Amino acid sequence: MFVLRKFEDEDMAVMKKWLEKEYVSKWFGDASEWLYEIEHRNDEFDFIKHFIVEEKGMPVGFCQYYDWKKAFDAEGPSEPDGTYGIDYMIGEEHLLGKGLGKELVKLICDKVIEDEPNAIQLIADPTIEEERVNVTSIKVLETNGFKYNKETAVYKKQLIV
Numbered sequence: 062m063f064v065l066r067k068f069e070d071e072d073m074a075v076m077k078k079w080l081e082k083e084y085v086s087k088w089f090g091d092a093s094e095w096l097y098e099i100e101h102r103n104d105e106f107d108f109i110k111h112f113i114v115e116e117k118g119m120p121v122g123f124c125q126y127y128d129w130k131k132a133f134d135a136e137g138p139s140e141p142d143g144t145y146g147i148d149y150m151i152g153e154e155h156l157l158g159k160g161l162g163k164e165l166v167k168l169i170c171d172k173v174i175e176d177e178p179n180a181i182q183l184i185a186d187p188t189i190e191e192e193r194v195n196v197t198s199i200k201v202l203e204t205n206g207f208k209y210n211k212e213t214a215v216y217k218k219q220l221i222v
Contacts, residue, residue, distance in 0.1 A: 075113075108131040129144035
């Protein structure tokens with residue numbers, strides 16, 4: 062069973078290690094961008110809530126959520142207030158392929174609902190480039206109630222119908 066805890070400075074070393082792993086970097090891209098964002102989580106990127114995923118007290122993954130409008134302003138597709146984006150990863154290779162992603166996505170979704178009373182929908186984008194789609198992540202999202210939106214090309218989960 063996973064638990065979330067707030068990302069702390071001491072977690073930077075394990076996060077860097079995970080981001081450098083091939084099975085993570087192929088979906089997360091440039092590690093330096095992620096590390097910069099996390100290093101500045103208390104100022105420039107304070108609208109993003111970063112978490113370490115633990116299993117039995119040991120760090121095994123990472124997830125975050127963020128206010129969609131603050132992250133994308135005019136750049137991304139227009140979404141209503143109360144829209145939150147999520148990102149997630151299992152960092153420890155021995156835990157891959159065991160169906161734990163479903164639990165992790167449920168955990169971060171529940172965290173948004175718990176922390177953000179104005180949340181009306183969640184968004185996830187498991188596509189890095191058009192030709193590189195994370196099929197495993199898509200299945201995990203769909204299991205958790207996300208549906209592909211052709212108009213915006215992202216996966217959405219409505220919280221308030």
